[in-house]
Amino acid sequence: MLQISAANHNFHSSDLTFADENSLQKMARKCRGDILRMTTLAGCGHPGGAMSSVDLLITLYACARVNSTQPADMERDRIIVSHGHTSAGVYSVLGNFGFFPIDEAIAHFRQAGSPYEGHVEHGLPGVEWSSGNLGQGLSAGCGMAVASLVHDLRNHVFVLMGDGEQQKGQISEARRFAVKYGLTHLTCVVDLNQLQISGSIRHVMPQNIRANFESDGWRVLEIDGHNFQEIYRAFHEAVHDRDHCVAIISRTVMGKDVSFMENVCKWHGQALPADLFAQAIAELEQVNDLDRYRQLRHLGTEHLTIRPRPPFQPDIATGGSFLYTPDKLTDNRSAWGKALAEITRQNLERESATPIAVFDCDLTGSVKTDGFAEINPRNFFQSGVMEHHTAVAAGALSTQDVLVFWADFGVFGVDEVYNQLRINDINETNLKLVCTHLGVDVGEDGKTHHCIDYLGLLHNLYHFKTIIPADPNQTDRAVRWLMRQPGNIFLGMGRSKCTVITKPDGSPFFDEHYTFHYGKADILREGADISVITMGAMAHHAVNVADTLAAEGIGAGVYNFSCAKQMDLDTLSRACQTGLVITYEDHNVHTGLGTMVADLLCRHGLAVKLHKMGIQDYVTSGEPKDLLTAVGLDEKTLNLTIRRMIEQYAKSVKETSDLEKTVKLAKNI
Ligand SMILES: Cc1ncc(C[n+]2csc(CCOP(=O)(O)OP(=O)(O)O)c2C)c(N)n1
Structure with missing residues (x-):
C-alpha cells in the first residue's frame, strides 16, 4: 500500500519528495493497467479519459486529507469527480489505496448488482458524489465547500472535471457562486486532453477555458497533468492560496502510456478487445491476468455491499405553532416563511441544533425567505438566476449534516431543474425543496409560469416525498414536521391568499390539536x-x-x-x-x-x-x-x-x- 511522507501529506511542503514522486509513478502504471483490466473485462467503459485523469487522481488521493480507514471523517477533504465516466480511473486509485479491495473493483466493474458502476457511485468509500450528467460536479463541490463554512471546518474541496465538460453552462453558474461566497478552499482541476466523444474539443465546440475562469474571478494555473512534481506544486499553491478559488488546467493525453491509445478519441468510450489488451498490458510491463478476474466475475455480485449515506437526523426544536383563523385570508407561502423564521430563531442559540441553510434564486420576497435572511444572514445563500447550480449545491450541502432549504417558484424549482433533482435523489440528499406559485394560481404571468406538472415530475423521483398543504394551518404544521426529517421533501403551495379550512362548525380544521402525519389524508x-x-x-x-x-x-x-x-x-x-x-x-x-x-x-x-x-x-x-x-x-x-x-x-x-x-x-x- 502506498504511504506518502508526512511532508507531502495534506500538501504540507512545497515540493514532492523524490521518494514520493517515484511511488506515485509506480502507482500510476498499476492504475492504468487496472483501468484496462476493468474495461476489457466488462467489455465497455471509458478508458481514454480515465487514463488521462489518473495521475491527477493519484496525487489527490495520496496527498489530500483523506483516509481509507475513515472515509467518512467529517474533517476530511472532499474529492468530487464531475466527469463520472472516468469511473475506472477513480476505482483503480481508490482500490489500490485500500478504500476497497482492488480485485473486487476489477472483477465486478459494471456488472449487474455491483457498486462499481459505470459512472462513479457514492455508495463506495472515497466517492463523495455520484456523477454522470456532466457539468454538475463543481456545483456539488460548492455545496460541500459551503458545508466547511457552516461547520467551521478547515478542510479543502477538490473537483475534477473534463475539458469537453466545460461546454456546460452550469459550470459558469458554479464559478460565480464560488467567488461570491469566497470559497477559496475550493479547487478545481480540468483534465485538458483536448478530446471528447466526437473528436477535438476545438471542433466540437470551441471555448476558452482559461479566460472563462479568469473572467469569473478565479486564479488559473496551467500544468503538465502527467508530471507529478507539477501536479503536486499546483495543488500545494491552490491549497495555500486563501485569496482565490484556483482552477488548475492540466494538459494531459487521452489514453496516456499505451502507444496506440494516445490521443485517439475512439478510446474515450470503448474498451480494448482481448488482443489489444494483451498488447497494452505488455507495454505497461504488467502480466496479463485477465483470466483470473474472469473467474472472479463469474462468482457474481451478491457478496458486494453498497453503503448508503449515514442517516441524517436533524436536531431541530419546532415547538409551538401559529394558528390562522378563518376571519382572515393568509397565503400558504407566508405561513411557511413565518414558521421558518420562527423555528430558525428558536434554534439559533441551541448548541446541539443542526445548522439550517437556505438557498434563494432572486425571489426572496415572493418565496418568503426574507425572514430567515434577516435572522441568519450567514447561512442565507442568494444564488441569483442560477437554478441548475443551486439545485445541486443545495443538494450536496444537505449531505453534510446541514438542514437545507431551497425555495423557488414551481416552474424554476422543479421544471427547470428536473435532472438536477434526479441526480440529488440518486445521491440520497436531504434537500427540502419549497416551491410556491404552483398551479394556475400564478394567473397573470401566463403559461410559462403555470407549474401544473410538478406532481407528475416528482412522482418519477423515487425518494422525494411531496406535501401540498391545504391551508396556512396545515402549512405551518407540515413545516414543523419536515424540519425534523431526513431525505428529500417537496413542500408545494400556490401564490394567492387562501381561506382557512374550517370544520362544519366554523372553527379551523387544522386547529391547535392537529399534528401533521406524512401520508395521512x-x-x-x-x-x-x-x-x-x-x-x-x-x-x-x-x-x-x-x-x-x-x-x-x-x-x-x-x-x-x-x-x-x-x-x-x-x-x-x-x-x-x-x-x-x-x-x-x-x-x-x-x-x-x-x-x-x-x-x-x-x-x-x-x-x-x-x-x-x-x-x-x-x-x-x-x-x-x-x-x-x-x-x-x-x-x-x-x-x-x-x-x-x-x-x-x-x-x-x-x-x-x-x-x-x-x-x-x-x-x-
Ligand atoms: C450532460 C451530459 N451530456 C452528454 C453526456 C455524454 N457524454 C459523456 S462523456 C462526454 C464527453 C466529455 O468529454 P470530456 O469532458 O472531454 O471527457 P473525456 O473525453 O476527456 O473523457 C459526453 C458528451 C453526459 N454524460 N452528460
Whole structure:
C-alpha cells in the first residue's frame, strides 16, 4: 500500500519528495493497467479519459486529507469527480489505496448488482458524489465547500472535471457562486486532453477555458497533468492560496502510456478487445491476468455491499405553532416563511441544533425567505438566476449534516431543474425543496409560469416525498414536521391568499390539536353520495361546494390528500364507498393526483366510477379565478359535475333495475 511522507501529506511542503514522486509513478502504471483490466473485462467503459485523469487522481488521493480507514471523517477533504465516466480511473486509485479491495473493483466493474458502476457511485468509500450528467460536479463541490463554512471546518474541496465538460453552462453558474461566497478552499482541476466523444474539443465546440475562469474571478494555473512534481506544486499553491478559488488546467493525453491509445478519441468510450489488451498490458510491463478476474466475475455480485449515506437526523426544536383563523385570508407561502423564521430563531442559540441553510434564486420576497435572511444572514445563500447550480449545491450541502432549504417558484424549482433533482435523489440528499406559485394560481404571468406538472415530475423521483398543504394551518404544521426529517421533501403551495379550512362548525380544521402525519389524508367533509379527492389550493373550493350541496341534501365528501406519493389507502377505501369519485386538482390531468388515484384504485381492486377534473392544456394569462373558470375547475363546474355524476349514477341504477324487471318478466319469474 502506498504511504506518502508526512511532508507531502495534506500538501504540507512545497515540493514532492523524490521518494514520493517515484511511488506515485509506480502507482500510476498499476492504475492504468487496472483501468484496462476493468474495461476489457466488462467489455465497455471509458478508458481514454480515465487514463488521462489518473495521475491527477493519484496525487489527490495520496496527498489530500483523506483516509481509507475513515472515509467518512467529517474533517476530511472532499474529492468530487464531475466527469463520472472516468469511473475506472477513480476505482483503480481508490482500490489500490485500500478504500476497497482492488480485485473486487476489477472483477465486478459494471456488472449487474455491483457498486462499481459505470459512472462513479457514492455508495463506495472515497466517492463523495455520484456523477454522470456532466457539468454538475463543481456545483456539488460548492455545496460541500459551503458545508466547511457552516461547520467551521478547515478542510479543502477538490473537483475534477473534463475539458469537453466545460461546454456546460452550469459550470459558469458554479464559478460565480464560488467567488461570491469566497470559497477559496475550493479547487478545481480540468483534465485538458483536448478530446471528447466526437473528436477535438476545438471542433466540437470551441471555448476558452482559461479566460472563462479568469473572467469569473478565479486564479488559473496551467500544468503538465502527467508530471507529478507539477501536479503536486499546483495543488500545494491552490491549497495555500486563501485569496482565490484556483482552477488548475492540466494538459494531459487521452489514453496516456499505451502507444496506440494516445490521443485517439475512439478510446474515450470503448474498451480494448482481448488482443489489444494483451498488447497494452505488455507495454505497461504488467502480466496479463485477465483470466483470473474472469473467474472472479463469474462468482457474481451478491457478496458486494453498497453503503448508503449515514442517516441524517436533524436536531431541530419546532415547538409551538401559529394558528390562522378563518376571519382572515393568509397565503400558504407566508405561513411557511413565518414558521421558518420562527423555528430558525428558536434554534439559533441551541448548541446541539443542526445548522439550517437556505438557498434563494432572486425571489426572496415572493418565496418568503426574507425572514430567515434577516435572522441568519450567514447561512442565507442568494444564488441569483442560477437554478441548475443551486439545485445541486443545495443538494450536496444537505449531505453534510446541514438542514437545507431551497425555495423557488414551481416552474424554476422543479421544471427547470428536473435532472438536477434526479441526480440529488440518486445521491440520497436531504434537500427540502419549497416551491410556491404552483398551479394556475400564478394567473397573470401566463403559461410559462403555470407549474401544473410538478406532481407528475416528482412522482418519477423515487425518494422525494411531496406535501401540498391545504391551508396556512396545515402549512405551518407540515413545516414543523419536515424540519425534523431526513431525505428529500417537496413542500408545494400556490401564490394567492387562501381561506382557512374550517370544520362544519366554523372553527379551523387544522386547529391547535392537529399534528401533521406524512401520508395521512384528512376528511374535510363527510358525504355519502359522492367523494371529492383534492389537495392544496383546490381544497377550500371543494369544501365550499360540499357545504352548498349539503344544504340541498346532497352528501359530497371532501378528502384532502396532501401527500400524493404516499396515499392513505384506508381513507381512499372509505372515499370509494360512495361508488363515485371525482379527483379535483389544478394539475396536468394526465400526470396529477387523478392519475395517481386511478393507479391505486386499479392496484387495490377498488371499483368506482372515477372522474378526473384537471388541466387539459396550457392556459393563458388571467386572474386565477377566471382561469379556473376557463379550465372548468371553478366551484360552479365542480357543483354541476357532482350533480351530473349522481344523476347519471341514479339513472344507470334505475336502468339496471328496469332491465332486471324486464328480464324477470320475460322469464316469467
Ligand atoms: C450532460 C451530459 N451530456 C452528454 C453526456 C455524454 N457524454 C459523456 S462523456 C462526454 C464527453 C466529455 O468529454 P470530456 O469532458 O472531454 O471527457 P473525456 O473525453 O476527456 O473523457 C459526453 C458528451 C453526459 N454524460 N452528460
